[in-house]
Amino acid sequence: MYRSKIAGIGHYVPERKVPNKELEKIMDTSDEWIVERTGINERRFGKRHEENTTILGAKAARKAIADAGIDASDIDFIVFATLSPDYFFPGCGVLLQRELGITSTEIGALDVRNQCSGFIYGLSVADQFIKTGHYKNILLVGAEMHSMGLDFTTRGRNVSVIFGDGAGAVVLQPASDVEPSEILGTYLHADGTHAEELAFISPGSHGGVHGQEVDFGFDDDMWKSIFVTQKMLDDGMLYPHMNGQLVFKTAVQKFPAVIMEALEKAGKSPEDLKILIPHQANLRISQFVQRRLGLKDEQVYSNIQKYGNTTAASIPIALSEAYQEGRIKRGDLVCLAAFGSGFTWGSALLNW
Secondary structure (H helix, E strand, O other), X not given: OOOEEEEEEEEEXXXXXXXXXXXXXXXXXXXXXXXXXXXXXXXXXXXXXXXXXXXXXXXXXXXXXXXXXXXXXXXXXXXEEXXXXXXXXXXXXXXXXXXXXXXXXXXXXXXXXXXXXXXXXXXXHHHHHHHOOOXXXXXXXXXXXXXHOOOOXXXXXXXXXXXXXXXXXXXXXXXXXXXXXXXXXXXXXXXXHHHHHEEOOOOOOOOOOOOOOOOOOOOOOOOOOOOOOHHHHHOOOOOOEEOHHHHHHHHHHHHHHHHHHHHHHOOOXXXXXXXXXXXXXXXXXXXXXHHHHOOOHHHEOOOXXXXXXXXXXXXXXXXXXXXXXXXXXXXXXXXXXXXXXXXXXXXXXXXX
């Protein structure tokens, strides 16, 4: 059995900054309202018709590959985590392979659709492949282009003010016996009880089965398409939905629990952590978790103020920035943790 490590890391965020004041011009909201509830000051939006989820992911991937000291042709497996894929199908994994110019090797590409916890789930999958000796250079990408699918009206403000675009990537390799770097463990959980409380429900093939109290405007004629209806268009049903209070209440329970699970399995305590990098969902959630675990300010990394919630990209972006800023060095104990749609949540503990 091998040990795995993060051998290279990189991130990319679009150039365009969108401060809260800009959103005030298009919906009934305010900078004060957004900051008070989320901690977000601005976010990044990609260039429409020039950038997409795959392109953002590729820009981050190239940085991670260079940081690992390898070539793109050395990658032998791809894991791509996102909730905003370019197409309904195929997934972004194969599109990334094409974008990087490594189709001739015909390596496998796996898409992970676990939304906010997608990077943690993807890391766990890649970790197992490395440990078993199946692959030697796995590219794991978390990327999002939220700005192409949000409701930028007052109707959608509770969701739309939160999200931003960006991508982060890592390269996983086997760890040598003489270095401290390794992934100590990953811990994954899910509970689908409240799946529709944080979801992008339509369009979809559900046919209203799990939302029968909602009139989707379906026609009973079995030969007519019910994938998208006029009522969905008219009533703004083709956008994400979030029960913010339930999400917050559940997140502040699951975050501390899954972080402590990782620490306890490794025989560690919060005091041993060099840094905690939580999914950047809401600054208030991160602050609550910090207080619950008794962590110092320097032990928790936050960049949601600059980028908003970039979902599957938030942890690798934050991890990459923390590394670039010198907040972590090889051998430091680092914990990654996420909670999101599904509900799904998880953590990873590693010696950087």
